[in-house]
Amino acid sequence: MDRDLLRQSLGCHGPSLLSLLRSEQQDNPHFRGLLGPASDTARGAPPLQARKERRGDNIEIQKFISRKADLLFALSWKQNVPTVSEINEENEDYYAVMPPLEQFMDVPSVDRRELFFRDVERGDVVIGRISSIREFGFFMVLICLGSGIIRDISHLEITALCPLRDVPSHSNHGDPLSYYQTGDLIRAGIKDIDRYHEKLVVSLYSSSLPPHLSDMKLGVISSEDLPLHYRRSVELNSNSLESYENVMQHSMGFMNPGVVEFLLGKLGISESNPPSLMRGLQRTNFSEEDFAFMLRKKQSASWALKCVKIGVDYFKVGRHVDAMNEYNKALEIDKQNVEALVARGALYATKGSLNKAIEDFEVALEACPTHRNARKYLCQTLVERGGQLEEEEKLLNAESYYKKALALDETFKEAEDALSKLHRHMQVILYFPLNNY
Amino acid sequence: MEAPESGAEAEEVRKEGQLASEAKVHFKVTRFIMEAGVKLGMQSIPIATACTIYHKFFCETKLDAYDPYLIAMSAIYLAGKVEEQHLRTRDIINVSHRYLNPKSEPLELDSWFWELRDSIVQCELLMLRVLHFRVSFQHPHKYLLHYLISLKNWMNRHSWERTPVSLAAWALLRDSYHGALCLQYPAQHIAVAVLYLALQCYGVEVPADSEAEKPWWQVFSEDLTKPVIDNIVSDLIQIYTMDTEIP
Numbered sequence: 001m002d003r004d005l006l007r008q009s010l011g012c013h014g015p016s017l018l019s020l021l022r023s024e025q026q027d028n029p030h031f032r033g034l035l036g037p038a039s040d041t042a043r044g045a046p047p048l049q050a051r052k053e054r055r056g057d058n059i060e061i062q063k064f065i066s067r068k069a070d071l072l073f074a075l076s077w078k079q080n081v082p083t084v085s086e087i088n089e090e091n092e093d094y095y096a097v098m099p100p101l102e103q104f105m106d107v108p109s110v111d112r113r114e115l116f117f118r119d120v121e122r123g124d125v126v127i128g129r130i131s132s133i134r135e136f137g138f139f140m141v142l143i144c145l146g147s148g149i150i151r152d153i154s155h156l157e158i159t160a161l162c163p164l165r166d167v168p169s170h171s172n173h174g175d176p177l178s179y180y181q182t183g184d185l186i187r188a189g190i191k192d193i194d195r196y197h198e199k200l201v202v203s204l205y206s207s208s209l210p211p212h213l214s215d216m217k218l219g220v221i222s223s224e225d226l227p228l229h230y231r232r233s234v235e236l237n238s239n240s241l242e243s244y245e246n247v248m249q250h251s252m253g254f255m256n257p258g259v260v261e262f263l264l265g266k267l268g269i270s271e272s273n274p275p276s277l278m279r280g281l282q283r284t285n286f287s288e289e290d291f292a293f294m295l296r297k298k299q300s301a302s303w304a305l306k307c308v309k310i311g312v313d314y315f316k317v318g319r320h321v322d323a324m325n326e327y328n329k330a331l332e333i334d335k336q337n338v339e340a341l342v343a344r345g346a347l348y349a350t351k352g353s354l355n356k357a358i359e360d361f362e363v364a365l366e367a368c369p370t371h372r373n374a375r376k377y378l379c380q381t382l383v384e385r386g387g388q389l390e391e392e393e394k395l396l397n398a399e400s401y402y403k404k405a406l407a408l409d410e411t412f413k414e415a416e417d418a419l420s421k422l423h424r425h426m427q428v429i430l431y432f433p434l435n436n437y
Numbered sequence: 438m439e440a441p442e443s444g445a446e447a448e449e450v451r452k453e454g455q456l457a458s459e460a461k462v463h464f465k466v467t468r469f470i471m472e473a474g475v476k477l478g479m480q481s482i483p484i485a486t487a488c489t490i491y492h493k494f495f496c497e498t499k500l501d502a503y504d505p506y507l508i509a510m511s512a513i514y515l516a517g518k519v520e521e522q523h524l525r526t527r528d529i530i531n532v533s534h535r536y537l538n539p540k541s542e543p544l545e546l547d548s549w550f551w552e553l554r555d556s557i558v559q560c561e562l563l564m565l566r567v568l569h570f571r572v573s574f575q576h577p578h579k580y581l582l583h584y585l586i587s588l589k590n591w592m593n594r595h596s597w598e599r600t601p602v603s604l605a606a607w608a609l610l611r612d613s614y615h616g617a618l619c620l621q622y623p624a625q626h627i628a629v630a631v632l633y634l635a636l637q638c639y640g641v642e643v644p645a646d647s648e649a650e651k652p653w654w655q656v657f658s659e660d661l662t663k664p665v666i667d668n669i670v671s672d673l674i675q676i677y678t679m680d681t682e683i684p
Contacts, residue, residue: 005600005639012640061637064674072638077601101587106650115644119593150590244656245625248583257521260482263582267589267603271480275608278615278680281471290535291476292528299531299543 001030001073009073013062020066028070068277077275092228094262096251099233100152104244113156117195123210124148125218126160126202127226130184133177137163140186140202144230147213152233158200162188166203168219180220187221189213304334308343315347323347338368346377354385365408379405379412386418395426459500460616464679466505467491467615469536470513476532477524479517481611485576487516488614490564496620497567506537511560519572526554574619577628581610584632584657591644606635609673616676622669625658630669632657637670 010017025031065072102112125146132139139161143154169176180186189208192201202208204218236242248254256262264271273283288294311326324347330340345360361378364371386401399422405415467488474484490512495505510533517524530553534544544550565572585603609631613619618627633654636643643653654661 002599008600009638009640012637012642058637060671060674061634064634064677065638067677068638072605077604095586096583098583098587101591101653101656102645102649104651104656105646105653107645108648111645111648115593121594149594243659244587245659254579254583260578260582261480263586267582267585269603269607272478274475274481274611275604276471276612277605277608277677278468278612280468280680281475281612283475286472286475290532292478292532295531295535295543296528299527302543303546 001034001070002075003034006034006069006073009065013058013065016059017062017065020062021069024066025069030070071277071279071282092251092253094253094256095259095266096248096254097228097232098244098247098251099229099236100150103152103233103236109156112152113158113198116151116153116156116158117193117198119149119151120145120190120193120200121148122190122193123208123213124190125187125209125213125216126190126200127185127187127221127230128160130180130182130186131159132182133180135164135177137161137167138177138180140188142200144227144233146187146216146227150227150229154230154233158198160188160190160200160202162186162202162204166191166201166205166208168204185221185223185226187216187218187225189218300334301337304330304337304340307333308337308339311340312343315343320347320351336363336367338364338371338374341367342371342374342377345374345381349377349381349384354381354388357381358385375408379409379415382408383412383415383418386422390418390422390425395422395429398422399426461679462500462505463492463495463617464615464676466509469506469533470509471611471614473509473513473529473532473536476536477513477528479513479524480520480522481607482576482578483516483520483522484611485578485614485619486520486572486574487512489574489576489619490515490568490572492617492620493568494564496617506533507556507560508564509533511557511564514557515561515564515572526557529557530554575624576619577610577624577631580625580628580657581606581632584628587657588632588643588653592641593644596641600639600641602632602635602639602641605638606632609634613673613676615679616672618669618672618676621672622665626661626665627669629654629657629661630666630673633666634670634673 010021021031071077125148126142127144127146128140128142130138131141139159142156142158142160145151145153164177167176167180170179186204188202188204189206190200191203191208193199206214206216206218209216209218232247236247253259261271269275276282307326307330311323311330314320314323314326324344327340327344327347330337331344334340341360341364345357345364348354348357348360358378358381361374361381364374365378368374382401382405386398386405389395389398389401399419402415402419402422405412406419409415470487470491471484474487479487487509491505491509494508494512510529513529514524514526530550531544535541585606588602589597610627613627613631622630646652654666
């Protein structure tokens with residue numbers, strides 16, 4: 001169980017949740033260490049004061065949490081699926097890219113500022129305008145973020161310093177800073193953060209960025225490079241009565257038929273191993289044997305076998321064409337059906353189509369290397385074919401067939417005999433070369 | 438059994454009892470749809486459509502007039518077509534048969550099989566007519582996913598990473614189709630409510646929610662009110678209680 005998650009939930013709901021958990025999960029060994037006996041509440045741990053000391057209807061939710069706690073706080077929940085790379089691909093065709101949530105909520109600036117400095121990390125990409133250039137570097141006022149998290153900071157007047165040593169030079173000599181002017185739109189990576197003093201240091205070198213963002217171009221950018229969420233944010237500012245839902249529904253990406261699939265990938269939720277809080281629907285309880293794919297496979301094999309049996313009966317009474325039809329039918333139902341392949345191979349061999357027979361036997365043997373008849377018939381047919389080739393004086397070819405048969409079954413006397421006979425034949429030829437004049 | 442009451446009261450009690458037992462049947466059968474859906478490799482939206490079709494059908498008709506499992510199988514087949522994830526009747530029949538007859542041998546390609554297949558196809562047409570060919574729905578899923586992305590950007594990223602809010606909300610939404618919430622509330626409201634419940638489960642506070650002009654859930658749906666959220670959450674929790682009652 002995840003202690004931190006449990007603690008967080010208990011911290012929110014207070015002692016009533018704790019006692020509910022104790023009674024619901026008392027048989028669960030994973031919880032024993034975490035909840036402690038009833039007498040333990042005063043010991044060491046901070047007193048559980050519910051953050052929300054409001055409504056009694058919260059009790060219903062708490063009961064739910066306590067009943068489902070073993071599922072909710074299980075460690076296995078977090079490994080559902082890794083999120084698709086964090087590159088904030090704001091391609092507006094895939095989903096509705098929205099302005100930051102806090103803009104709609106109308107969160108006071110002081111809180112936005114505080115949360116920005118709490119949450120920003122080294123390696124985040126920021127975008128802003130140069131406000132002043134000094135000898136030691138330049139200052140920029142941030143207007144938005146370019147990766148990681150998305151925040152509404154354009155009106156917060158947050159400045160960052162880009163020191164001289166973090167400005168790549170654009171020519172072999174001269175001051176790297178001379179390339180820049182106040183008002184330039186700059187994209188930079190955060191190199192250092194002083195959260196307490198609210199100071200930021202940025203860099204224009206890609207080395208300041210995490211590996212998956214190393215292709216991002218830092219330095220001067222144009223207004224076309226501004227992220228979509230920022231442009232939407234600006235639009236929202238000029239039309240502050242627009243609702244979240246309207247912005248979302250008017251966005252092209254919202255209509256993308258693949259939007260659900262795309263966002264599931266972004267959020268790391270799997271469709272093949274879907275989460276559920278119903279006990280009966282836990283995927284681990286399902287057996288692979290009951291899945292459509294497996295059932296179909298078993299069923300196809302069974303149906304194919306029926307056709308093969310009918311085919312063999314036809315074969316026994318000499319109705320070869322009907323037999324072939326049944327075998328072909330079987331192979332249509334179940335392409336790799338070993339019995340059908342062996343039966344058809346035998347039929348081909350009987351009719352003299354040795355190469356086709358060999359092909360079928362080989363496929364059968366590959367699918368089921370332990371199939372005795374497949375091996376036996378293949379050996380026999382290889383030797384037979386070898387014999388034909390020998391008669392056509394294609395001696396080396398014949399030899400390879402005999403050798404192949406022996407490789408499959410080293411005890412196959414006929415192959416051994418045929419091979420020795422062939423070798424004697426070949427020696428005779430070598431010994432008495434043909435006259436070529 | 439209770440002592441007999443006056444005529445009208447007894448009738449009420451009888452009706453309530455019937456509704457309760459019907460709800461249990463629907464729970465069982467929608468459970469079948471969800472489980473079959475996973476085994477058929479269906480995605481969340483087609484499964485949701487199948488359940489919605491099923492619920493809607495039995496709003497228009499009586500439970501004793503039709504075999505609910507046949508209705509469910511046809512609903513799955515129909516939903517596959519509607520949501521562009523076409524399923525073969527053979528697979529639906531195989532999975533359903535195995536579900537209802539565990540460990541049984543695979544079905545033979547005999548007359549019974551073909552009759553069952555025909556039943557599904559005919560049932561599909563019947564259902565389309567009962568539902569006036571309105572079988573395409575706005576599901577909460579799309580909304581929920583966008584809300585989650587917006588929330589994810591506002592939260593501290595480490596906090597988000599270690600708290601499976603997305604998974605819990607998605608699970609709650611999928612599970613909700615055991616009941617007929619999809620027919621009683623608009624998609625956006627359900628999406629917000631499951632997100633609300635997921636946040637509650639983990640004790641997550643949306644940053645600066647109390648300092649903001651508008652709470653986060655109001656932002657996502659302007660016409661939503663707190664009592665409605667509470668109702669949906671309550672109904673959803675109620676659905677889960679049936680899980681333990683059905684063997």
